[in-house]
Amino acid sequence: MDLGSPTYTVSMWFRRILVPVDGSENSMRALELALDFSMRYGSKVTVIYACNRCSDAEEVKARVKEKLNEKIEYEYRTVDVPQDSSISNEILRTLSEGVFDAVIMGARGNTTNSDINTGSNALSIVVNAPITVIVVR
Structure with missing residues:
Protein backbone atom coordinates (compact mmCIF):
# COMPACT_ATOMS: atom_id res chain seq x y z
CA MET A 1 0.00 0.00 0.00
CA ASP A 2 1.36 3.40 -0.99
CA LEU A 3 1.27 5.57 2.14
CA GLY A 4 2.42 8.65 0.25
CA SER A 5 -0.78 9.40 -1.67
CA PRO A 6 -4.07 10.18 0.06
CA THR A 7 -7.10 7.96 -0.40
CA TYR A 8 -10.70 8.87 0.19
CA THR A 9 -12.10 5.46 1.05
CA VAL A 10 -13.13 6.77 4.46
CA SER A 11 -15.34 9.39 2.82
CA MET A 12 -17.62 6.62 1.57
CA TRP A 13 -18.08 5.35 5.14
CA PHE A 14 -19.25 8.74 6.39
CA ARG A 15 -21.41 10.28 3.66
CA ARG A 16 -24.39 10.83 5.98
CA ILE A 17 -23.84 11.11 9.72
CA LEU A 18 -26.50 11.23 12.44
CA VAL A 19 -25.52 13.09 15.61
CA PRO A 20 -27.88 12.79 18.59
CA VAL A 21 -27.43 15.79 20.89
CA ASP A 22 -28.82 16.64 24.30
CA GLY A 23 -26.80 19.73 25.15
CA SER A 24 -24.23 17.81 27.22
CA GLU A 25 -20.51 18.37 26.72
CA ASN A 26 -20.09 14.84 25.35
CA SER A 27 -22.77 15.38 22.71
CA MET A 28 -21.22 18.72 21.72
CA ARG A 29 -17.81 17.00 21.30
CA ALA A 30 -19.52 14.36 19.14
CA LEU A 31 -20.96 17.17 17.03
CA GLU A 32 -17.49 18.72 16.68
CA LEU A 33 -16.13 15.39 15.43
CA ALA A 34 -18.98 15.04 12.93
CA LEU A 35 -18.37 18.58 11.68
CA ASP A 36 -14.69 17.77 11.24
CA PHE A 37 -15.67 14.72 9.17
CA SER A 38 -17.97 16.98 7.16
CA MET A 39 -15.17 19.42 6.39
CA ARG A 40 -12.67 16.67 5.55
CA TYR A 41 -14.90 14.24 3.66
CA GLY A 42 -17.95 16.25 2.60
CA SER A 43 -20.30 14.38 4.94
CA LYS A 44 -23.87 15.60 5.42
CA VAL A 45 -24.60 15.93 9.13
CA THR A 46 -28.06 15.45 10.59
CA VAL A 47 -28.43 16.58 14.20
CA ILE A 48 -31.29 15.09 16.19
CA TYR A 49 -32.52 16.17 19.59
CA ALA A 50 -34.86 13.49 20.94
CA CYS A 51 -36.45 14.63 24.17
CA ASN A 52 -39.13 13.71 26.69
CA ARG A 53 -39.59 17.28 27.86
CA CYS A 54 -38.58 19.56 25.02
CA SER A 55 -38.66 22.76 27.07
CA ASP A 56 -34.95 23.32 26.43
CA ALA A 57 -35.08 22.53 22.68
CA GLU A 58 -34.32 26.13 21.68
CA GLU A 59 -31.34 26.28 24.05
CA VAL A 60 -29.91 23.06 22.59
CA LYS A 61 -30.54 24.32 19.05
CA ALA A 62 -28.65 27.52 19.87
CA ARG A 63 -25.69 25.51 21.21
CA VAL A 64 -25.68 23.44 18.00
CA LYS A 65 -25.76 26.57 15.82
CA GLU A 66 -22.75 27.99 17.71
CA LYS A 67 -20.68 25.03 16.50
CA LEU A 68 -21.67 25.28 12.84
CA ASN A 69 -20.34 27.36 10.01
CA GLU A 70 -22.01 28.18 6.71
CA LYS A 71 -19.93 25.62 4.80
CA ILE A 72 -21.41 22.66 6.65
CA GLU A 73 -24.48 20.98 5.17
CA TYR A 74 -26.65 19.95 8.08
CA GLU A 75 -30.21 19.30 9.15
CA TYR A 76 -31.56 19.84 12.68
CA ARG A 77 -34.54 17.90 13.99
CA THR A 78 -36.35 17.89 17.32
CA VAL A 79 -38.18 14.63 18.05
CA ASP A 80 -40.78 14.59 20.81
CA VAL A 81 -40.59 11.15 22.43
CA PRO A 82 -44.03 9.54 22.87
CA GLN A 83 -45.06 8.00 26.21
CA ASP A 84 -44.71 4.46 24.86
CA SER A 85 -41.19 4.95 23.52
CA SER A 86 -37.74 6.07 24.66
CA ILE A 87 -35.01 8.39 23.45
CA SER A 88 -32.91 5.50 22.15
CA ASN A 89 -35.94 4.02 20.33
CA GLU A 90 -36.58 7.34 18.60
CA ILE A 91 -32.92 7.59 17.54
CA LEU A 92 -33.09 4.03 16.17
CA ARG A 93 -36.36 4.88 14.40
CA THR A 94 -34.66 7.88 12.78
CA LEU A 95 -31.86 5.57 11.64
CA SER A 96 -34.34 3.15 10.09
CA GLU A 97 -36.26 5.93 8.31
CA GLY A 98 -33.19 7.62 6.85
CA VAL A 99 -30.14 6.53 4.96
CA PHE A 100 -27.24 7.04 7.34
CA ASP A 101 -23.73 5.62 7.21
CA ALA A 102 -22.72 6.35 10.80
CA VAL A 103 -23.82 7.68 14.18
CA ILE A 104 -21.49 9.84 16.23
CA MET A 105 -22.72 10.41 19.76
CA GLY A 106 -21.60 11.26 23.27
CA ALA A 107 -20.92 8.43 25.69
CA ARG A 108 -23.29 9.83 28.26
CA GLY A 109 -25.69 12.70 28.42
CA ASN A 110 -26.89 14.89 31.24
CA THR A 111 -27.20 12.11 33.82
CA THR A 112 -26.66 13.13 37.41
CA ASN A 113 -24.53 10.08 38.26
CA SER A 114 -20.99 10.96 37.18
CA ASP A 115 -19.77 7.42 37.99
CA ILE A 116 -21.42 6.10 34.83
CA ASN A 117 -19.01 6.15 31.88
CA THR A 118 -21.50 5.12 29.20
CA GLY A 119 -25.16 6.01 29.41
CA SER A 120 -28.12 3.79 28.60
CA ASN A 121 -28.95 5.59 25.34
CA ALA A 122 -25.40 5.23 24.01
CA THR A 132 -21.08 2.27 12.44
CA VAL A 133 -21.35 3.99 15.82
CA ILE A 134 -18.61 6.23 17.18
CA VAL A 135 -18.92 7.03 20.89
CA VAL A 136 -17.19 10.20 22.11
CA ARG A 137 -16.10 10.70 25.72
Whole structure:
Protein backbone atom coordinates (compact mmCIF):
# COMPACT_ATOMS: atom_id res chain seq x y z
CA MET A 1 0.00 0.00 0.00
CA ASP A 2 1.36 3.40 -0.99
CA LEU A 3 1.27 5.57 2.14
CA GLY A 4 2.42 8.65 0.25
CA SER A 5 -0.78 9.40 -1.67
CA PRO A 6 -4.07 10.18 0.06
CA THR A 7 -7.10 7.96 -0.40
CA TYR A 8 -10.70 8.87 0.19
CA THR A 9 -12.10 5.46 1.05
CA VAL A 10 -13.13 6.77 4.46
CA SER A 11 -15.34 9.39 2.82
CA MET A 12 -17.62 6.62 1.57
CA TRP A 13 -18.08 5.35 5.14
CA PHE A 14 -19.25 8.74 6.39
CA ARG A 15 -21.41 10.28 3.66
CA ARG A 16 -24.39 10.83 5.98
CA ILE A 17 -23.84 11.11 9.72
CA LEU A 18 -26.50 11.23 12.44
CA VAL A 19 -25.52 13.09 15.61
CA PRO A 20 -27.88 12.79 18.59
CA VAL A 21 -27.43 15.79 20.89
CA ASP A 22 -28.82 16.64 24.30
CA GLY A 23 -26.80 19.73 25.15
CA SER A 24 -24.23 17.81 27.22
CA GLU A 25 -20.51 18.37 26.72
CA ASN A 26 -20.09 14.84 25.35
CA SER A 27 -22.77 15.38 22.71
CA MET A 28 -21.22 18.72 21.72
CA ARG A 29 -17.81 17.00 21.30
CA ALA A 30 -19.52 14.36 19.14
CA LEU A 31 -20.96 17.17 17.03
CA GLU A 32 -17.49 18.72 16.68
CA LEU A 33 -16.13 15.39 15.43
CA ALA A 34 -18.98 15.04 12.93
CA LEU A 35 -18.37 18.58 11.68
CA ASP A 36 -14.69 17.77 11.24
CA PHE A 37 -15.67 14.72 9.17
CA SER A 38 -17.97 16.98 7.16
CA MET A 39 -15.17 19.42 6.39
CA ARG A 40 -12.67 16.67 5.55
CA TYR A 41 -14.90 14.24 3.66
CA GLY A 42 -17.95 16.25 2.60
CA SER A 43 -20.30 14.38 4.94
CA LYS A 44 -23.87 15.60 5.42
CA VAL A 45 -24.60 15.93 9.13
CA THR A 46 -28.06 15.45 10.59
CA VAL A 47 -28.43 16.58 14.20
CA ILE A 48 -31.29 15.09 16.19
CA TYR A 49 -32.52 16.17 19.59
CA ALA A 50 -34.86 13.49 20.94
CA CYS A 51 -36.45 14.63 24.17
CA ASN A 52 -39.13 13.71 26.69
CA ARG A 53 -39.59 17.28 27.86
CA CYS A 54 -38.58 19.56 25.02
CA SER A 55 -38.66 22.76 27.07
CA ASP A 56 -34.95 23.32 26.43
CA ALA A 57 -35.08 22.53 22.68
CA GLU A 58 -34.32 26.13 21.68
CA GLU A 59 -31.34 26.28 24.05
CA VAL A 60 -29.91 23.06 22.59
CA LYS A 61 -30.54 24.32 19.05
CA ALA A 62 -28.65 27.52 19.87
CA ARG A 63 -25.69 25.51 21.21
CA VAL A 64 -25.68 23.44 18.00
CA LYS A 65 -25.76 26.57 15.82
CA GLU A 66 -22.75 27.99 17.71
CA LYS A 67 -20.68 25.03 16.50
CA LEU A 68 -21.67 25.28 12.84
CA ASN A 69 -20.34 27.36 10.01
CA GLU A 70 -22.01 28.18 6.71
CA LYS A 71 -19.93 25.62 4.80
CA ILE A 72 -21.41 22.66 6.65
CA GLU A 73 -24.48 20.98 5.17
CA TYR A 74 -26.65 19.95 8.08
CA GLU A 75 -30.21 19.30 9.15
CA TYR A 76 -31.56 19.84 12.68
CA ARG A 77 -34.54 17.90 13.99
CA THR A 78 -36.35 17.89 17.32
CA VAL A 79 -38.18 14.63 18.05
CA ASP A 80 -40.78 14.59 20.81
CA VAL A 81 -40.59 11.15 22.43
CA PRO A 82 -44.03 9.54 22.87
CA GLN A 83 -45.06 8.00 26.21
CA ASP A 84 -44.71 4.46 24.86
CA SER A 85 -41.19 4.95 23.52
CA SER A 86 -37.74 6.07 24.66
CA ILE A 87 -35.01 8.39 23.45
CA SER A 88 -32.91 5.50 22.15
CA ASN A 89 -35.94 4.02 20.33
CA GLU A 90 -36.58 7.34 18.60
CA ILE A 91 -32.92 7.59 17.54
CA LEU A 92 -33.09 4.03 16.17
CA ARG A 93 -36.36 4.88 14.40
CA THR A 94 -34.66 7.88 12.78
CA LEU A 95 -31.86 5.57 11.64
CA SER A 96 -34.34 3.15 10.09
CA GLU A 97 -36.26 5.93 8.31
CA GLY A 98 -33.19 7.62 6.85
CA VAL A 99 -30.14 6.53 4.96
CA PHE A 100 -27.24 7.04 7.34
CA ASP A 101 -23.73 5.62 7.21
CA ALA A 102 -22.72 6.35 10.80
CA VAL A 103 -23.82 7.68 14.18
CA ILE A 104 -21.49 9.84 16.23
CA MET A 105 -22.72 10.41 19.76
CA GLY A 106 -21.60 11.26 23.27
CA ALA A 107 -20.92 8.43 25.69
CA ARG A 108 -23.29 9.83 28.26
CA GLY A 109 -25.69 12.70 28.42
CA ASN A 110 -26.89 14.89 31.24
CA THR A 111 -27.20 12.11 33.82
CA THR A 112 -26.66 13.13 37.41
CA ASN A 113 -24.53 10.08 38.26
CA SER A 114 -20.99 10.96 37.18
CA ASP A 115 -19.77 7.42 37.99
CA ILE A 116 -21.42 6.10 34.83
CA ASN A 117 -19.01 6.15 31.88
CA THR A 118 -21.50 5.12 29.20
CA GLY A 119 -25.16 6.01 29.41
CA SER A 120 -28.12 3.79 28.60
CA ASN A 121 -28.95 5.59 25.34
CA ALA A 122 -25.40 5.23 24.01
CA LEU A 123 -25.33 1.55 25.00
CA SER A 124 -28.65 0.92 23.30
CA ILE A 125 -27.52 2.59 20.07
CA VAL A 126 -24.19 0.74 20.06
CA VAL A 127 -25.92 -2.61 20.52
CA ASN A 128 -28.87 -2.06 18.16
CA ALA A 129 -27.75 0.26 15.37
CA PRO A 130 -27.13 -1.51 12.05
CA ILE A 131 -24.39 0.98 11.10
CA THR A 132 -21.08 2.27 12.44
CA VAL A 133 -21.35 3.99 15.82
CA ILE A 134 -18.61 6.23 17.18
CA VAL A 135 -18.92 7.03 20.89
CA VAL A 136 -17.19 10.20 22.11
CA ARG A 137 -16.10 10.70 25.72
